[in-house]
Structures are given as C-alpha cells and as structure tokens.
Amino acid sequence: MEAPESRKRTREDDGALSIRSKRHQSNNGDWQSLGYCDYTVGWVCALPIEMAAAEAILDSIHAPLPRKEGDPNTYTFGRVGEHNVVIACLPASQYGTNNAATVASNMSRSYSSITIRLMVGIGGGVPDSGIDIRLGDVVVGNEVIQYDLGKVLPDGQFQRTGRTTTPPHTIMTAVSKLQADYESAPSKIPSILLDMLDRNEQMTSYARPSLPDRLFQRPHRETAKPRIHYGKIASGNQVVKDGETRAKMAEELGIICFEMEAAGLHDFSCLVVRGICDYSDSHKNKAWQRYSAAVAAAYAKELLSVIPTQQRRDTETTYPTTNPTLLQSRVEAVLNSLTFEQIDSRHATIKTQHSKTCQWLLGHSKYVEWLEPIHFASHHGFLWINGKPGAGKSTLMKFSYTYAKNKWKATADANVISFFFNARGVQLEKSTEGMYRSLLFQVIQKFPDVLHDSDHIFQARHNQATWDIETLQALFTHAATKLGQRQIICFIDALDECDISEVENMVEYFENLGDQAAESQTKMYICFSSRHYPHIDIRNGLKLTLEDQPGHGEDLEKYVRSKLRAGNSKASQEVSAEILERASGVFLWVVLVVDILNREFRDGRIFAVKQRLKELPDGLSNLFKDILCRDNHNMDDLLLCIQWILYAARPLTCEEYYFALVSGLDPSPENLVRYDRESTTPAAMExxxxxxxxxxxxxxxxxxxxxxxxxxxxxxFLIKDNGIRQLWPNHAASFKSYSHDRLKQCCDTYCNIDISERVPQGEPLPNASSEQAKELRTRVSKEFPFLDYATRHVLHHANAAEDDISQLTFLKNFALKRWLHLYNLFQRYEVQRYTAKASLVYILAEHNLPSLVRSAVNNGFDAHPKGERYGYPLLAALRNGHEEVYKALQPHCNALDKIIDQNDYHKGFSIPKITTVLHYAAEHGNLLLLTHLLGFMTPASDAPDERRGRTPLSYAASSGSEACLRALLSCGSHIEAADKDGRTPLLYAANGKNEAIVRLLLDRGAQTEAADKDGRTPLSYAGNEAIVRLLLDWGTQIKAADKDGRTPLSYAAESGDKDVVRLLLDRGAQTEAADKDGRTPLLYAAWLGESEAIVRLLLNWGAQVETADKYGRTPLSYAVEGKGSEAIVRLLLNRGAQTEAADKDGRTLLSYAAESGDKDVVRLLLDRGAQIEAADKDGRTPLSYAASVKRNEAIVQLLQSRGAKSSSSMISS
Structure with a gap:
C-alpha cells in the first residue's frame, strides 16, 4: 500500500486533474446538463490520479450541477454506457477512513438516486496470500474489514471491533456475471485502456510500466494482461509498510489487499476495486500507481457494462429536488426560463394619467368591493373593466396597478403583479404564454417558496426548452395553492390585443382557479380590462363599463379644461362642452380633437375654432380618416410610413425608419450615404x-x-375599418403583397449602399464572436442604421409578396455574393454564417421562406444543392420544422436516397451513429422528419435501437408527441414491443405524464399489466393523477407488486404527489403493503419523500406509525435523515412514534439524526426526551456519530451542551 508521502498532491498530480478540462473539449458533442436525480452511480476516489483515471474512461462528461448547501465536495459528472456517474475525490493530502466517510456521506445526501456505489483506486497486494497477485492486477473486494479499529484489553492484547462489510447484493451479482463472462471471453480491460490512451494523449504515464516486477520470484506469465482476483480487503488509517506485519495480518484475517479508505464507507455500501501498485511493504515507489489506477477504473467500467440501468420515474427532470428550504438554484433556473426581453415593455409605453385623473376608481363601490375579503365568495376575486377603443382603459389600469404596487410594496405577504398585452409587440407580448410567464415570474420572484413540491410539474416538461400553456397553468395553480394567508393582486390589461381563442381559454382557466380560490379561501384578486367582448364573459365577477362612469366623465372634463388653450370666454366654454358631449367617453378622441383645435388657437384663428370642431367627425375611425385625408400633402410619405409600421418584420428604430423611407422615396446616391448626425439630427428625424x-x-x-x-x-381603422381601401383604392385588393414588395425594394436598395470603406467585400471577416467583429458590427450599424434590418429581412418581404407579385426576376437578379458578405457581417456566432458557395435555395429553406423556395425550384433552381450547416435545403427544412418549405421541396424528392444518404441525415441532425434517424425523429417529436422518413426512406418502423432495444414507437410514447405516435401506429408499429428492460410504450407514456398518449395507446389495445423486468407496471410509474385514474378505469391492478414487493402506492408515496396517493387510497390501495425489506408506503414517504401532506394523508388512512422493516427501522427512524426532515419528524412524533425506538444494530433515532446533520431534528428529538447517551451494539453514541462527520460541528456542540460525553468509541471511530 502506498506510503503517506505518496498521498500528497504534487505538481504531477495537479497535471492529472487537468484532464477533465481537456476531456470537456474532446466531448463537446456530449456536453449536456442533467439533474441531481439522474445520477445513479456514485464513484469515490482517494487520490487525484485515481480521479483522473476515472474521468478518462468516461464515455462523455456532463455539465456540472450547482453545489448543494452543506456539501463541500467537488464533483465530475459523466456517462459510462447507459449509466450516469458522479465522481468525487478526497480533499488534497487528506486520506483515511474518516475523510472517505465524509465525502461519501455528502455524495449520498446530494445525489439520493445513487443505487450503485464504487470505491475505485490503488492498493497494496499480499503476494504471500496463496494467490498469484502481481503489480498491475486488480482486486475486487467481496468483503472489507477495518483492521485497526478496536480496543486494548487488560492483558495488553488488541481486540478488533471493526465490522466486516460486504458489497450490495445487486453489485455482487454483476461481479458474478462478469466473472462468468471471463470464462468464455477475455477481459475488455486492455481495450478500455488503449481507448483511454488514444483519447487522452497526455496520459502516457498511465500506460503499463516497462519496469519488471522483481520483488518476488514467480513463474513467468505468458501475457502482461492484468488478472482479476476476488477476496477480502483490509482497510485502516495506518500505513502498512512492513512485510512481516502484512503477512501476519493477511494470514490471520484472510486478506489479499490493503488500502486506507473503504472501511469508512459502511454507510455508503459499495464495491471496492483496487489496482495493485505495491506489496504493502517497505518497497515503495510510484512507478505503478497511475497504471494501477487506470486498470482499476477500466475494471469498474467493464463491470458497469453488465449492470442494467434502472429507469426512475423522475429521470426526465433537469431540476434539482426541492427541500423545505428551497434551493436558490431551483428558483434561479425557473426565473431564467420564464423571463423574456420584453416582459414589461408595454407597461412602460402606456402614458401616465393626466394630473388628478383616475383617482375616482379607488373609491368606486365595485373597486372597493373587489378587494374586500367579505365579498370574495360572490365575485371570486374578479373585476372586469371594459370600454370602447381609446377610452383610456390602459391608462386607468396602469394607474391602479402603480397605486396598488406602492400601497403594498412594504407588505411581505402581498404581491402586486401585472401584464399588459401589446398587439404591436413580439409574440410573447400578445399571447397568453407571455402573460403566464410574466405573472409567474413576478409571483416566484417575491414568493420563491411556492415552487416547493413542484417536481411533478417540471418532470412533465421532459427537458423541453420552451414552455407550453398546460404546464404554465399547472405551475400557476400550484403556486396559488402554496400562498397560504398571503395575497396576490393581479392586473391584466388589453385582453382584446390577444388572440380571441387564447383569451377564451385563459378566462375559463381563471374561472376555475377562482372557484378553487373561493373554496380554499385563497386571496387572489384579478382585474381584467378589455374592449366590449360580445361573446366572452365570466361567471362570477364584478363588471365596470368605463365610459358610463361619472368619474371618467369628470376626468375628461379635467383634461379639456387643462389642455385646451382657449381661455375662459363663453365661446371657449361652449367648445369644451361640445367636445365632452361628442366624446362618448373616448379619451383618445378628446386628446386628438384638443390637439387639432389648439393649432387653430395658436394660429390666432379663434373665429374658426367652432367651425373646425363642427367639421371634425364623431368616433375614432372617422376622426382618423379626417386627419389623414384633410390634405394631399406628402401622401407618398404617408403611404410608405403606414406600410412600414403595418408590415415591418419588427418595429423599427427612428433611425431605421428614416433611412427605410429615404430608400423608398428618394434613393439617390447623395441620400444613401453614411449617416451624418450633424446634418440629420435625431430631433429632425422625430x-x-x-x-x-x-x-x-x-x-x-x-x-x-x-x-x-x-x-x-x-x-x-386601416385594416378592420377599411381605411386603406378609402385612402388608396387602387392598392386595396392586394395591399399586403404590394406593401411587402415595396419594403423589399427599400431593403434591396439599401443593401447596395457602398460600405467598402469600412468592410472591403473581398477581404475575409474576423471571427463572428471576436471583439474585432463586434466592434465592426457596431461601427457599421451606427454609420448605416438600416443595413442590418435590410440585410436580414429583404428575403422575408420578398417571400410575403410572392403570393400576388412574382419574385422570380428578383431571385434571378439577386446579388447573392454581396448579400452573403453583409449577412455574415451581422452574425454574432460563426456557426450561423454561410460559406461563399452557399446556394440561394438553401438560404431560403433555412430561413423558412416557402413561397420563394417554390418559385425557385419550379423555375430551374437546383432543389438539392449540397453544403452548409445542415447539408441540404431539405435537411435544413426538416431540422428546423419548416413544414411549408418541405412541401415546396417535396415534389422534387424523386430518387431522394440517391442524393441524400443516411450519413447526411446523421450529420445534418447531429445524430449519434448508434441511433437511427427514425429513432431520433420519434424521440424528439419531430413529426415532419418522421413522416418524411416513413414516406420516402421506407425505414423499419419497428426496429429496436442498439442502446436500449427501444422502438421508435417507444420513443414517441415518451416524447409526448401524439402525432408521431399516430403516424407510427398507422404504419403497423407493434404496440407491445418491449425494450431490453422489458418496458413497453405504455409504460414510457405513463412515466411521461401525457394523458392523451396513454389514452391513445389504451384505445389501440396496449396491455395495462405489461410489467418490465423489475416487475413494475405502468401504474407504478404513473405520477400524474389523470393517468393513474385512466389506468385504474381500464382495470389495472392497484395492488400489483414488483419484484421487490413495492406497490404503486409505495412509489406514489415517495414521489410527492398527494393527489395520486389520495386516488390510490380511494381505490383500495393498502397502506400496510410492505416490500421484501418490510418497508411500507409510510416509511418511503417519511424517508425519500418530502411531502408532509402525504405522510399526514397515509396516517389518516390508518398507516401504522411504528411498523418496522427487517432492519428494525421505523418510519421515524428514516424520517430523521430524510428529505422532509423536521416537519415530518414532528408529525410522526405527534402521532405516537417513539423516540427511543432502536434498530437491530441498536441505533436510535438520535443516532441517525446526529449523523445526518439536521440540527433542528436533533434539537426536536432531545426536546422530546431522546436519550443522549444511548449506545448501539458497537458502543457508539449519538455524539460519536455526529463527530464522525466533519460538517456536524454545530450538532456536536448541541449534544455536548445537553450533556453528551465523549467516549472511546467516539475516538476510535
């Protein structure tokens, strides 16, 4: 065994640790981020060289996860085969059993899904054990004993008390399987080592040393390949450096290997694997250490290859499991996914109310009633303000929101939130998706704890990068249920600026939420505003029509009196009275009329004011027409202005607008030059x-x-009220296409502007993400403000115009080379740039311009030019889901397999070679690609993949794509096709929490009782109440137990979904159904669950609080070290659980709590009378266990303050 000095980190060791960063660079294709619950293999190393070897044999390295509170370990994350592995190393220069115990304990607590535990590294062999152990061989420990733990007897003899531990049964069966494989086939360790060295050229020191093994004379081996030995490993905190001592202990205890950490892992039940680097004597050198570390890691990798993966119900989520003190990383992740750039843009653009207006709303009887809790049952928290267009609803909503925000900003239990729809904004500003995301962002920002117990919602997202309405509504409902006595006051403005179907769905959702709030007395107040909707109403709620309110009329009067520059004469009073009489409550009409009349006053034409007022029409639409048609001055400017505002791909800045109009009205060389801010000032542009x-x-x-x-x-007025037809009747029939063609011309003209002084066309551009490129883009954009927009959107406008105005001539004459140079200039990432040989058809396909694609390929352009990011136009369309582009290319797909082969698909979609394109399409829910493959490539729709034996139908069932599922079923895919783990599509669908998918499979004949190789049925995986109910309604067996004896109720109790647990209980699930280890659903809820509500529910249904498992541990025994911690412990104690209950090893609750590190639980147990000195069979007290974990200093102090005494068992531990 290596000497202590070899445990010190050297510069050479630090070099070994740099492998990780280099491996990152070599595995960018696999660089991914999973969640805490995705890691099922825990791998502990003692030395940096051991960790380096472990990292080097990984198939891929994953992105790191945020460190959990209280866990000082630094981890490497990666994949070996189908297993996700988390690796930790002992702190530098710290070794021995206690340090190993601390690292392993922290790993177990942070990664609770770990089921396979390994301790892998180097050790010292025992050459005189009767086994031919040599340097570079591997020892697999079937037992581990701590040889230096014990006590000195009165006669001076040392009596060992260290217990012997054995690896878990499941791991040892895999060891037996691999051992059997070696009887008929050689070990893969040599090939694993060669692969490691090929992929990591800097790791030459990990190759087999050329030095001969001369310490012991033994027969020559025919091969240098390492041999695998199985036996007992001795572990301790002392270094064995004497051959005689080694031989004596080996003979006494039957030991074949010595090491220094494994005995500390008795609570991290694991398999110990050691590569032999010395013979545990005085002959110490480092020549064999790295090779031996690599050999041990290679064996561990080969072992994992024969251990099947175990599907967990929560493997889809990328979010960490929450605990009572909600992790900040969860909150930040959710907030980042909800926010968007324009999340509060509309609120900022609404004009602030005129002085002393809008105040009347605060005292209005309906507004007061809305916020009074006593009336909540009648209106369910809803107030709906409606009014005519331009009446001033948004201004009133902004006023009331701002007032409420200021009133309650210092109140911790109140949250004032808002969303202002904006029809002129980006999609999220005018959709209910944006509304839900904005409202949730505001709720979670102030009340982050509402995310507690929300894992089941995020699991249903399946790692999706985008949100869907159902998930957002589920999260909003969940947040509402977590409010308690807190309140939310919500303002949602301009419902009429959102799609009518979305509004109908949203109102129905809020109606149901209001019903629940009224029933549960949740304080949620929502104020809507909209135009008068003829077909949308709300069942319960107060309604207020703005133009009918006396206060609103008084606001109009205040505005006229303040803004009309007519003096106080009788004539001016008559003018004011007429304005108010004709306004019909529309504030915008008043504002425009007052402005028009003030111009007459400014010109001194007081005598003409009354006449001008009479000429002005009533109603906004008529007034707009009057304003636009009163004279024919600059009508060309007006037309192009309206075209740009109506049909621009995005709103233009003032500078862009100015040069867009110049390009269309007067594109002379002297006007299309570099922007001179001195000659054309921003004020002039405005x-x-x-x-x-x-x-x-x-x-x-x-x-x-x-x-x-x-x-x-x-x-x-322009679109709905036919204003365009009235103003420009000649263009009315195809005004939209005509406008886009005009905007295309503006863009094309500006793209021909001479920028060669700044960007010579023949010279290569700097890398897109470089500072030089960034500075160049900024400079060009300042000097040529419209160039970025013109370049990006010239083809967009041509595509929109193609429906009525042919663009073929434009396409044939398009200056592609110049456009490519400009387009590449404005790209921020190199991957988004095109090569100089990029074809126009490929560009049109990638940019989703189907009309132009159709025009081009139908008129001689090559439909399948090869090149660029995705390889072909067809693959660009399929990769990005551009269905209309695909349809345009489809008629040109004859003999497609002769043009595009499978390798092109794999390259274009970045598909791993072991995955077929069809499996990829089904797994990612890409219906367009799937139907294309089924129609053109005639793939085997039922072929299992190489990784897991899963069929495309299986992947479609878990992806949540009902359309993909239907397409595959229509092609005859086998509905009961099981993968290598025996899992059918129905099982994956139940786990995926998509009710429609489950229902479809059941309708097509899927068997509800089809169990996987672990004996689990779809019901045991279902974590969604609707799916559980559906499966039960179809007759699935509620009491069906898997091979471990666990029932669906057992898994549901662990998962944390109270509604599922309640449903199962209602349908007859047994609370006392124990698994083969004697563990009941209550025990799992107390131990692995985190929901106090589920524990309470099970107890209320008669679950026995003192039922112990085969180890003698009760639910309370597990709860003291579980996720739910203090709240669950307190509940169980209140229901009669005994504080002095000891397990078969004599360990008490306080013992487990002291070791797990929850100070609040320890204090609670002490307050409830737990015996502080109660010792287990090994004589260890709670203080001994607390002291064995380095981070538990506070608990040690607490126990000592309550009278705990140190003991010999504490010292020896």
Whole structure:
C-alpha cells in the first residue's frame, strides 16, 4: 500500500486533474446538463490520479450541477454506457477512513438516486496470500474489514471491533456475471485502456510500466494482461509498510489487499476495486500507481457494462429536488426560463394619467368591493373593466396597478403583479404564454417558496426548452395553492390585443382557479380590462363599463379644461362642452380633437375654432380618416410610413425608419450615404416621423425606442375599418403583397449602399464572436442604421409578396455574393454564417421562406444543392420544422436516397451513429422528419435501437408527441414491443405524464399489466393523477407488486404527489403493503419523500406509525435523515412514534439524526426526551456519530451542551 508521502498532491498530480478540462473539449458533442436525480452511480476516489483515471474512461462528461448547501465536495459528472456517474475525490493530502466517510456521506445526501456505489483506486497486494497477485492486477473486494479499529484489553492484547462489510447484493451479482463472462471471453480491460490512451494523449504515464516486477520470484506469465482476483480487503488509517506485519495480518484475517479508505464507507455500501501498485511493504515507489489506477477504473467500467440501468420515474427532470428550504438554484433556473426581453415593455409605453385623473376608481363601490375579503365568495376575486377603443382603459389600469404596487410594496405577504398585452409587440407580448410567464415570474420572484413540491410539474416538461400553456397553468395553480394567508393582486390589461381563442381559454382557466380560490379561501384578486367582448364573459365577477362612469366623465372634463388653450370666454366654454358631449367617453378622441383645435388657437384663428370642431367627425375611425385625408400633402410619405409600421418584420428604430423611407422615396446616391448626425439630427428625424404619419405615429418611450402608431385603434381603422381601401383604392385588393414588395425594394436598395470603406467585400471577416467583429458590427450599424434590418429581412418581404407579385426576376437578379458578405457581417456566432458557395435555395429553406423556395425550384433552381450547416435545403427544412418549405421541396424528392444518404441525415441532425434517424425523429417529436422518413426512406418502423432495444414507437410514447405516435401506429408499429428492460410504450407514456398518449395507446389495445423486468407496471410509474385514474378505469391492478414487493402506492408515496396517493387510497390501495425489506408506503414517504401532506394523508388512512422493516427501522427512524426532515419528524412524533425506538444494530433515532446533520431534528428529538447517551451494539453514541462527520460541528456542540460525553468509541471511530 502506498506510503503517506505518496498521498500528497504534487505538481504531477495537479497535471492529472487537468484532464477533465481537456476531456470537456474532446466531448463537446456530449456536453449536456442533467439533474441531481439522474445520477445513479456514485464513484469515490482517494487520490487525484485515481480521479483522473476515472474521468478518462468516461464515455462523455456532463455539465456540472450547482453545489448543494452543506456539501463541500467537488464533483465530475459523466456517462459510462447507459449509466450516469458522479465522481468525487478526497480533499488534497487528506486520506483515511474518516475523510472517505465524509465525502461519501455528502455524495449520498446530494445525489439520493445513487443505487450503485464504487470505491475505485490503488492498493497494496499480499503476494504471500496463496494467490498469484502481481503489480498491475486488480482486486475486487467481496468483503472489507477495518483492521485497526478496536480496543486494548487488560492483558495488553488488541481486540478488533471493526465490522466486516460486504458489497450490495445487486453489485455482487454483476461481479458474478462478469466473472462468468471471463470464462468464455477475455477481459475488455486492455481495450478500455488503449481507448483511454488514444483519447487522452497526455496520459502516457498511465500506460503499463516497462519496469519488471522483481520483488518476488514467480513463474513467468505468458501475457502482461492484468488478472482479476476476488477476496477480502483490509482497510485502516495506518500505513502498512512492513512485510512481516502484512503477512501476519493477511494470514490471520484472510486478506489479499490493503488500502486506507473503504472501511469508512459502511454507510455508503459499495464495491471496492483496487489496482495493485505495491506489496504493502517497505518497497515503495510510484512507478505503478497511475497504471494501477487506470486498470482499476477500466475494471469498474467493464463491470458497469453488465449492470442494467434502472429507469426512475423522475429521470426526465433537469431540476434539482426541492427541500423545505428551497434551493436558490431551483428558483434561479425557473426565473431564467420564464423571463423574456420584453416582459414589461408595454407597461412602460402606456402614458401616465393626466394630473388628478383616475383617482375616482379607488373609491368606486365595485373597486372597493373587489378587494374586500367579505365579498370574495360572490365575485371570486374578479373585476372586469371594459370600454370602447381609446377610452383610456390602459391608462386607468396602469394607474391602479402603480397605486396598488406602492400601497403594498412594504407588505411581505402581498404581491402586486401585472401584464399588459401589446398587439404591436413580439409574440410573447400578445399571447397568453407571455402573460403566464410574466405573472409567474413576478409571483416566484417575491414568493420563491411556492415552487416547493413542484417536481411533478417540471418532470412533465421532459427537458423541453420552451414552455407550453398546460404546464404554465399547472405551475400557476400550484403556486396559488402554496400562498397560504398571503395575497396576490393581479392586473391584466388589453385582453382584446390577444388572440380571441387564447383569451377564451385563459378566462375559463381563471374561472376555475377562482372557484378553487373561493373554496380554499385563497386571496387572489384579478382585474381584467378589455374592449366590449360580445361573446366572452365570466361567471362570477364584478363588471365596470368605463365610459358610463361619472368619474371618467369628470376626468375628461379635467383634461379639456387643462389642455385646451382657449381661455375662459363663453365661446371657449361652449367648445369644451361640445367636445365632452361628442366624446362618448373616448379619451383618445378628446386628446386628438384638443390637439387639432389648439393649432387653430395658436394660429390666432379663434373665429374658426367652432367651425373646425363642427367639421371634425364623431368616433375614432372617422376622426382618423379626417386627419389623414384633410390634405394631399406628402401622401407618398404617408403611404410608405403606414406600410412600414403595418408590415415591418419588427418595429423599427427612428433611425431605421428614416433611412427605410429615404430608400423608398428618394434613393439617390447623395441620400444613401453614411449617416451624418450633424446634418440629420435625431430631433429632425422625430419631426419627420410626426409629419410623414400626420401625427398618428410616435416614438414609444420604452427600452427600445421604436416607431409605433399612437394607439391600436389606428391599425384597426386601416385594416378592420377599411381605411386603406378609402385612402388608396387602387392598392386595396392586394395591399399586403404590394406593401411587402415595396419594403423589399427599400431593403434591396439599401443593401447596395457602398460600405467598402469600412468592410472591403473581398477581404475575409474576423471571427463572428471576436471583439474585432463586434466592434465592426457596431461601427457599421451606427454609420448605416438600416443595413442590418435590410440585410436580414429583404428575403422575408420578398417571400410575403410572392403570393400576388412574382419574385422570380428578383431571385434571378439577386446579388447573392454581396448579400452573403453583409449577412455574415451581422452574425454574432460563426456557426450561423454561410460559406461563399452557399446556394440561394438553401438560404431560403433555412430561413423558412416557402413561397420563394417554390418559385425557385419550379423555375430551374437546383432543389438539392449540397453544403452548409445542415447539408441540404431539405435537411435544413426538416431540422428546423419548416413544414411549408418541405412541401415546396417535396415534389422534387424523386430518387431522394440517391442524393441524400443516411450519413447526411446523421450529420445534418447531429445524430449519434448508434441511433437511427427514425429513432431520433420519434424521440424528439419531430413529426415532419418522421413522416418524411416513413414516406420516402421506407425505414423499419419497428426496429429496436442498439442502446436500449427501444422502438421508435417507444420513443414517441415518451416524447409526448401524439402525432408521431399516430403516424407510427398507422404504419403497423407493434404496440407491445418491449425494450431490453422489458418496458413497453405504455409504460414510457405513463412515466411521461401525457394523458392523451396513454389514452391513445389504451384505445389501440396496449396491455395495462405489461410489467418490465423489475416487475413494475405502468401504474407504478404513473405520477400524474389523470393517468393513474385512466389506468385504474381500464382495470389495472392497484395492488400489483414488483419484484421487490413495492406497490404503486409505495412509489406514489415517495414521489410527492398527494393527489395520486389520495386516488390510490380511494381505490383500495393498502397502506400496510410492505416490500421484501418490510418497508411500507409510510416509511418511503417519511424517508425519500418530502411531502408532509402525504405522510399526514397515509396516517389518516390508518398507516401504522411504528411498523418496522427487517432492519428494525421505523418510519421515524428514516424520517430523521430524510428529505422532509423536521416537519415530518414532528408529525410522526405527534402521532405516537417513539423516540427511543432502536434498530437491530441498536441505533436510535438520535443516532441517525446526529449523523445526518439536521440540527433542528436533533434539537426536536432531545426536546422530546431522546436519550443522549444511548449506545448501539458497537458502543457508539449519538455524539460519536455526529463527530464522525466533519460538517456536524454545530450538532456536536448541541449534544455536548445537553450533556453528551465523549467516549472511546467516539475516538476510535
């Protein structure tokens, strides 16, 4: 065994640790992030060289996870075959059993899903054990004994008390399997080592040393391949450096290997694997250490290859399991996934109310009633403010939201949130997805604890990068149930600026949520505002029509009196009265009319004011028409202005708008030059915006100051009220296509601007992500403000125009080479750039421009040019889900397999070679690719994959794509096809929590009782109440136990879904159904679950609080070291659990609590009378166990303050 000095980290050792960063670079394709619960193999090393060897044999390295509170370990994450592995190393220069115990304990606590535990590294062999052990061989420990733990007897003899531990049964069966394999086939260790050295050129020191093994004369071996030995390993804190001592202990205890850590892992039941680097005597050198570490790691990898993976119900989630003190990493991850750039943009652009207006709402009887808890049962927390377009609803909502926000901002138990729909914004600003994400962001930001017990919601997402409405609603409902006595006041403005079908769904959802809130007395108040909806109403709620309110009329009067520059004459009073009489409660009409009349006053035409007022029409639409048609001045500017605001791919900045119009109105060389801010000032540009739009457009005051109409009703007038037909009747029939063609021309013209002084076209561009490229983009954008937009969207506008105006001539004459140079200039990432040989058809396909693709390929352009990121236009369309582009290319797919082969698909989609394209399509829910393959490539739709033996149907069932599932079923895919683990598509669907998928499979004849090789049925995997109910309704057996004797109730109790547990109990599940280890559902809920509610539910249904498993441990014994911790412990104690219950080893609850590290639980047990000096069979007290874990200093102090005394057992441990 290596000497202590060999345990010290050297510069050479530090070099070994650098392997990890290099492996990251060599495995970028596999670089992924999983969740805490995804790791099922725990691997502990003592030395950096051992960790380096472990990392080097990984098939891929995963992204690191945030460190859990209280865990000082530093981990490497990766994959070996189908196993996800987490690796930890002892601290530098610290070795021995106690340090190993600390590292392993922290690993177990942070990664509770670990079922396979390994201690892998180097050790000292015993050459005189009767076994031919040599340097570089491997010893697999079937027993481990701590040889230096004991006590000195009165006669001076040393009596060992260290217990012998054996590896878990499941691991030893795998050892037997591999041992049997060696009888007929050679070990794969040599090939694993060769692969490791090939992939890690810097690890030459891990190759087999050329030095001969001369310490012991033995017969020559025919091969240098390592041999595997099985036997007892001795472990201790002392270094064995004497040959005679080694031989004596080996003979006495039957030992074949010595090492220094494994005895500390009696609570981390594991297999110890040691590569022999010396003979545990005085002949110490490091020549064999690295090779021996690599040999041990290679054996461990080969062993894992024969251990089947165990599917867990929660392996899909990427979120860490929560605990009562919600992890900050969970909160940050959720907030980051919910937020978006324009999350509060609309609120900022709404004009603040005029001085002293809107105050009336706060005292309005319905507003007061809305916020009074006593009336909640009648209105369910809803107030709906409706009104005419332009009446001032958004301004009123902004006022009431701001007032409420200020009123309750210092109140810890109140949260005021809002969302203002914006029809002129990006998709998330005008959709209910954006609304839910924004509201949830605000709720979680102030009340992060509402995420507690939400694992089942995130599991259902299946690692999806985007949110769906169902999941957002589920999370919002969950958050509402976690409010307790806290309250939420919510303002949602401009429902009319969202799609009507989305609004209907949203109102129905909030109605149901309001019903639940009224029943549970949850304080959730929601105020909507919208135009008058003829078909949408809410069952319960207060309603307020804005234009009918006296207070609103008074606000209009205050505005006119303040803003109309007419003096106090009788004539001016008559003008004011007429304005208010004709306003019909529409604030925007008043604002526009007052502005028009003030111009007459400014010109001194007081005598013309009354006449001008009479000429102004009633109603917003008529007023807009009057404003736009009163004169024919600059009508070309007005037309192009309206076209840009209506049909721009995104809102333009003021500078972009100015040069967009210049490009279309006067594209002379002297105008299309570098932007000179001295000759064309920002103020001049804003003035041009005002004149070209005739006052109906503005520069909104938000983070991104963009050009918009002054109100959504302007757009309504132009589109819905046929304003365009009235203004430009010649273009009305195809105005949209005509407009896009005009905008395309503007873009194309500006793209021909000369920028060669800044960016010579023939010279290569700097790397897209470099600082040089960033500076170049910034400089070009400042000098040519419209160039970025023009380059990115010229083809977009051409595509939109193609429906009515042929773009073939444009495509044939398109300056592709120049466009490529400009496009590449504006890309921030190198992978998004095109090569100089990129084809136009490929670009059109990747940018999802189907009309242009169809025009091009139908008129002589090559439909399948090879090259670029995805290889072919067809693959670019399939990869990005561009269905219409695919349809345009589809007629040109004859003999496609002669053009595009399987390798092209694998390359274009970055598919691993061991995965077929069809399996990939099914797994990722890519219906477009799936149907293409089924239609053109005639793949075997039932072929199992190489990894797990899963069929495409199996992957479709777990991906959640009902359409993919239907497509495969229609091709005759076998519905009961099981994978290597015996899992059918129905089982994966039940685990995937998609009710529609499960129902479809059942309708097609899937067997509800089809169990996997562990004996688990779909019901035991189902964690969603709807799926559980569905399976039960189809007759599945509720009491069916798996091979370990666990029932569906047992798994549900662990998972944390109270509704599932309640349903199973209602349907007859037995609370006392114990598994083969005697563990009941209550025990699992107390131990591995984290829901106090489930424990309470089981107890209320008669679960026995003192039922012990075969180890003599009760639910309370496990609860003291479980996830739920203090709350569950307190509940069990209150229900009669005994504090002095000891297991078969004599360990008490306090003993386990002291070791696990929860100070609150230890204090609670002491307060309830737990005996502080109660010792187990080894004589160890709670203080001994607490002291054995380095991080438990606070618990040690607590126990000592309560009278605990140190003992010899504590010292020896």
């Amino acid at each position: 003035l041009y915006l005002l004149s070209s739009s005739k006052g109906l457009a503005e520069l909104v005051k938000s983070k991104a100051r963009t050009v918009q109409f002054i109100h959504e009703s302007v757009r309504d």
